[in-house]
Amino acid sequence: MAIGERIHFFRTMRGMTQKYLGLAVGFPERSADVRLAQYETGTRTPKADLTSALAQVLDVSPQALDVPDIDSYTGLMHTLFTLEDLYGLTVSDADGELCLRVDKDKGKSAYELLQMLSAWQEQAAKLAAGEITKEDYDRWRYHYPKYDTTQIRTRVPSKGFSDAFLKALSEEPDE
Incomplete structure (x- = not known):
């Protein structure tokens, strides 16, 4: 978007x-x-x-x-492929359903992504259990990492990294 x-x-x-x-x-x-x-x-x-x-x-x-442009399914797929390359994100089957997983052994970046996704899952579980409101959940999401209490610090990619990431997404794949 x-x-x-x-x-x-x-x-x-x-x-x-x-x-x-x-x-x-x-x-x-x-x-x-x-x-x-x-x-x-x-x-x-x-x-x-x-x-x-x-x-x-x-x-x-x-x-x-300011999020990556994922207006098309192809753009979304290339975003996911980039996350696979950078963070070890993989697609797998679990009990007949497709799941995205992070290979925590891929390195420090993959481990940090796993920690962030775990924090997200924790907030989603709190919402589902009625422990927090939808407003609290949205505040957490839309201000991330400001209200994330699960991590001491979150490393945000540099502007140069973000630019390279977006450039890689916009390049046409070789056929």
Whole structure:
């Protein structure tokens, strides 16, 4: 999902109009809604400082807005293939259902991914058991790793790594 779609998703989830969000991040009143529409449709791409401002008003982490573009099934598959290469993510069968697994023996990065996925599973289990609300669960997801109490620190990939990852996803595979 492209950044504009994520902005739209969170804006509508929060019940905000384009004009309200545009004004909240400092656009002039006469063009606030038009500017927001440009970002949501992908006509314009927000720079880092605007992404941070949007995230703050939308009450999410900037990383929740700026995710890899997985608009197509092919793009999603190549994202998963990249995760296989980098973190040892594999697909397997467990009792007749497909499952994604992390090979923790693949290295430190794979182990760290496994820890993060375990934290996610823990929150999902709490939601299913009624221990936390959907709002609490969403706050945890959309601010990750801010509210993650299972890890002392979470290593976030560098901008260079993120750029290389996105570049690898956008390249056409050899046939």
